[in-house]
Amino acid sequence: MFTGIIEELGEVVSIEEIGDSSRIRLRGPVVCTGARHGDSIAVNGVCLTVVDTPDQLAAGTGEFSADVMAETLHRSSLGELRPGSPVNLERAMALGDRLGGHLVQGHVDATGTLLSREPGERDAAGELRWEVLRFSLPDTISRYLVEKGSITVDGVSLTVVEAARDSFTVSLIPATLALTTLGAKAVGASVNLEVDVLAKYVERLLESRTLPNLAGTSLPGTNLPGHLISTIDSTIDSGESK
Numbered sequence: 001m002f003t004g005i006i007e008e009l010g011e012v013v014s015i016e017e018i019g020d021s022s023r024i025r026l027r028g029p030v031v032c033t034g035a036r037h038g039d040s041i042a043v044n045g046v047c048l049t050v051v052d053t054p055d056q057l058a059a060g061t062g063e064f065s066a067d068v069m070a071e072t073l074h075r076s077s078l079g080e081l082r083p084g085s086p087v088n089l090e091r092a093m094a095l096g097d098r099l100g101g102h103l104v105q106g107h108v109d110a111t112g113t114l115l116s117r118e119p120g121e122r123d124a125a126g127e128l129r130w131e132v133l134r135f136s137l138p139d140t141i142s143r144y145l146v147e148k149g150s151i152t153v154d155g156v157s158l159t160v161v162e163a164a165r166d167s168f169t170v171s172l173i174p175a176t177l178a179l180t181t182l183g184a185k186a187v188g189a190s191v192n193l194e195v196d197v198l199a200k201y202v203e204r205l206l207e208s209r210t211l212p213n214l215a216g217t218s219l220p221g222t223n224l225p226g227h228l229i230s231t232i233d234s235t236i237d238s239g240e241s242k
Helices: 054-058 070-075 174-179 197-208 226-238
Strands: 008-018 021-027 040-043 046-049 063-068 086-091 110-119 131-136 150-153 156-163 167-172 190-195
Touching (some): 046 063, 150 167
Antiparallel strands (some): 021 063, 040 046, 040 086, 110 131, 110 190, 131 167, 150 156
């Protein structure tokens, strides 16, 4: 799990194509600190596994390698990366850490496109105080977005300003513009999108109400007993969930 708070703006060092998959090497001294073989690091919002040996990591190069399978290349924008491309990097969160963003799995739901950038006001020194970005929103995930809800864009936890049927906007502060790839993202560029996983669980629970005889059974694929499902249904029906 991640929080969507980018730790470092890294860089692609090299990409080795291996059949229909790739091995990507990235530079990120911060996220490499204390990194071990098998650790998870989010790269532009995609959870990848460190494959370097302990000896390679101990060399202190500030670089790590990760394998990217064909499914990931197909469903994310990682296939568009080239040597020198900047990337957002974040290590997996540790239990007890502050949750500065929101719960992020590193599992990309869809890709979107940056449609426009609208500069906001500037301070007395002429520095931009914020910028509004609009992204396309695929039909497959549009139902999960709400105004003031959370969404992950290229690994960055952001608050939705406007949720339209086929697009959404976010407002970026100077720190986000300077410390993530979103600050220099060109109109027309692809981004990885991950919706709030809590919305998916709520949808699944609501769908379960249409299944027959739930009161005496467990919900398939879960550990929820029937009496708990009945309690959830009763709570929803009574309006207590609002």
